[in-house]
Amino acid sequence: MSEFIEWGALAHVVVAGVVVGAGIPALFALGLRLLVLPDGGASAGAGAAESGAPVGARTRPRTARLIGAGLCFAICIGAIVTGIGFLVSGGH
């Protein structure tokens, strides 16, 4: 079977694929969460009641959370730039 499947390459694709392909959307979601929710994951359980509040009533996120969110989005943008760089370098 090994003559038909390059297991090493396949394993690389799966592992790197999960890290990048699933990690980037997760980071994006995390960034969004840090930006929007005033008290992090604590309110997740009470999501329905909490998010029922009107948009204007949401408190402004604190600086640390803003930085965290910025970092998340920066990594996402970095991943896109890396992807474009990979295409330009002829690595396809």
Added chain:
Amino acid sequence: MTETLLLVLVVVTALAFDFTNGFHDTGNAMATSIATRALKPKTAVLLSAVLNMVGAFLSLSVAATIAKGLVDANVITLEVVFAGLVGGIVWNLVTWLLGLPSSSSHALVGGVVGSVLAAVGTSGVIWTGVVAKVLVPALLAPVVAIAVAATGTWFVARLTRGLPQDVTSRGFRWGQVGSASLVSLAHGTNDAQKSMGIILLALIAGGAVPSDSSVPFWVIVSCAFFMALGTYLGGWRIIRTLGKGLVEIDTRQGMSAETSSAAVIMLSSYFGFSLSTTHVATGSIMGAGVGMPGATVRWGVAGRMLAAWGMTLPAAGIVGALCFWLQDGVGGFAGSALVFALLVATSAGIWFASRRKPVDHTNVNEAWDEDKAVGLEPVAATTGAAAPVHVAPVESDHASPVSEAITVTTSTRSGT
């Protein structure tokens, strides 16, 4: 003289294949963005077309090959390439008519393998290469993509739980369009260069350019242009299947699916284990359904796609072989011209058949009516912003404000 005419015919056919490639594969990148209304249908295909065009110019390490490592390079003649291209085009058009996404590169490989078989018999085909580089990756690509996209979607669903719906759908719109754009760019780079490689190969074989020539500029421009044109005209039938047929998706699932596609496509070529864009994109969309709590994947539609993937190689191969025999039987340029005329007639026939039940930008997002009885509703309400947290599919008699809003939007759109 006839050699030159044949060369012209091959170049024209290669550009036609390039066109069907763009046409067929728009959905890989843009189906999710269209289905979630992150972009208007026309805007989405325009963006995809522009990015395909840009992608075609991004990297120009073009190799003059066709089906490298799959068929004996010594048996490749202009006639073989021509018959193979016709096989690929016909299969692309048939699957488009049926609204089934199938790999354009596999269609081309199938056509070429078929015409090589007809030309020199089984000795011309490198079977281990066909199994290792075409058949096995075709089985593995959707599995890998489903795993990656399902993991991503699950994390996203978990992390966005409790966030207001308006914020997530607005935020993920950006993420979705960004990741879909990367898929378009990668498609332009990969697939336009395949067509450039075929034309370069034909030009070298026909003696029009020296064998160490790089790609002439007109080849780059015309390949980029025809692929972008195909992309812009949009294979709406395939977009519809991918965006609405497999699974009902929201922007969070759309971003997870497209990021998974972009990552798997590029990583697989980085690690030398190339997977078909179409197979990866389709698998990613299914994965976005698998990973989202409460979402339903229509496995019947998925099964039809898998069947089409399984048939791609033999079906395109049979067309390729028939074309080669016909071409060879009639002989000379007349044979090639006859095959070309048949190709034009077949394409026209398929186009007329498609007009009986047209799918275009106006009805691409209409509700999928495969399983009316099931009454599948959008799962958008699971974010729990405007509706109570509700992880099961929304029952029809329990209409949340969100599903109501979506229903209203849908009927307004389809009414215009």
